[in-house]
Amino acid sequence: MTSDPVLxxxxxxxxLGEAAAIALAQRLGSELLIIDDMAGRRLARRLGLAITGTxxxxxxxxxxxxxxxxxILLEELRHRGGLWLSDAFLERLRSMQRSSS
Numbered sequence: 001m002t003s004d005p006v007l008x009x010x011x012x013x014x015x016l017g018e019a020a021a022i023a024l025a026q027r028l029g030s031e032l033l034i035i036d037d038m039a040g041r042r043l044a045r046r047l048g049l050a051i052t053g054t055x056x057x058x059x060x061x062x063x064x065x066x067x068x069x070x071x072i073l074l075e076e077l078r079h080r081g082g083l084w085l086s087d088a089f090l091e092r093l094r095s096m097q098r099s100s101s
Contacts, residue, residue, distance in 0.1 A: 006047070014040045025049055036083070054083055055093070070097075 006026045010019035018040030025033040026047060033044050036053040044051050052060075054077065062070035071094060077083040078090075 010043055013043050018043075022047065022049065055085070 007023035010022045033049045058070045
């Protein structure tokens with residue numbers, strides 16, 4: 001294992017992949033960390049990192065006109081890509097999108 005203190009701390013709380021991503025973002029002074037793992041997100045926030053996840057990236061792509069319907073892409077990621085999203089979460093997200101339009 002490395003002697004990077006952030007990686008060592010993070011690896012004690014989250015999987016090694018998330019720990020490495022958090023440590024790298026911290027070391028590089030990244031403006032944004034893309035992470036979906038809930039424990040990893042909590043740790044990244046505690047360390048002062050700005051975060052987003054797959055859903056945030058898809059919604060930003062839709063806002064930028066890169067995809068017409070973000071929900072089609074989210075459903076595909078959910079069913080074929082292994083992204084875990086509950087039906088209730090997607091319905092709340094759709095409702096929020098409708099009310100902001």
